Amino acid sequence: MSELQFSKSNFVRNVLSVIRSPLASSQLNVISEQQHMDKTCWTPVELIEPSEHKNFNYALLVLNTRIALPKTVTCSLWQNAKHRVLVDGGTNRWLSFLHDLPDEGRELKNPDVVSGDFDSVNENTLEFFREKGATIEPTPNQDETDFTKAVRLLEPILEKKQITSIIAIQEHGDRFDHIMGNINTLYKANKFLKDTRSYLISEGSLTWLLAPGKHSIHVPMHLVDNQRWCSLVPISGKTIVTTKGLKWDLENGELEFGKLVSTSNTYASQNLEVTTNNYLLWSMGVFYFD
Incomplete structure (x- = not known):
């Protein structure tokens, strides 16, 4: 499927109406x-x-894959999350996503955390979000994926922010091993975060x-x-x-x-x-x- 195409005016109207809707x-x-x-x-x-x-009481994670969700869905998930995390190369992906938005659509909240071993994130991008107030959390351990390590970092703040669910934006792409790694994270999270549910959402x-x-x-x-x-x-x-x-x-x-x-x-x-x-x-x- 191809990504939903929006005209700039329709996109801005749709995003802002979702974010500000009293029905929500x-x-x-x-x-x-x-x-x-x-x-x-x-x-x-x-x-x-x-x-x-x-x-919704959820944390949102952006992984290192293209962001192909409908833009209205992506922006709404981001704005309404209790906690926002960019995972390693997902930081580059998010910055590119922001640059592709119309000017009015770029008024999105800043990430709370950027985490990873930082082998796939641009240093300038890391500094950009540091200056925006994001906490930079290095996770150098190579025994787990950056996704799993990012989920582990959430453990101390789940109760504080009353988070009950974790949603990860990811795509299938050309890396089957990444797909299997993401599924493995679902299993691991089910064990060490027993009262929190984890989901993978894609295009x-x-x-x-x-x-x-x-x-x-x-x-x-x-x-x-x-x-x-x-x-x-x-x-x-x-x-x-x-x-x-x-x-x-x-x-x-x-x-x-x-x-x-x-x-x-x-x-x-x-x-x-x-x-x-x-x-x-x-x-x-x-x-x-x-």
Whole structure:
């Protein structure tokens, strides 16, 4: 898909209306994970619709990949985040993103932190954001990715800022190893930040981890109507899964690499139910472009 094209006037109007909209102030919490009895409930519309971002309790991370989200979504996610982090080369990407905005659209908040081993960030860019007030946090440890290290840095401030979710802007690009590294960070974060949820958002997809147990996912109707794709990936190994509401449902289906993997599925209903005995990667197509 190609990135949504905006005229400058339409872009500025859209961004400012999203950021200032009084409707946004009535919304509740980012992709909320509410416990109803023994079921974990997910409402992804809260993340993909800019009008829903206002009162979300999330930290936003920009990783070192191109930023291909719709600009209105990117700007709204940035402005409404409780904490903003540029991760190593993502610092260069963010500065380029800002330069590509119309003048009126550049009035975005400054990052709180720039972190990484700084092997892929331009020194002038680092200094630019230092002068803007960002805290520069070197993370030289080579045993973990810059993404994982950036998530670890969030641990002390989660309670202070009442952050319940972490959202990372990333793209698939040409580095499959980076994709796998980002997925590994989802797993690691689930262990050392047990009460905080981590998500990967990109130009066309939204991805997160389903823990063992029962889950419900409320899918926006336009994604159902347009039969957007969704996937259940058993990246933890053999997984027994039962679903309700998908076009191709599973009944105690055994998912495992080398056997069955439920990719390119789609929806029969807005309301999905997923029961899994192991960690399961959920990914879904989200944005449309004119």
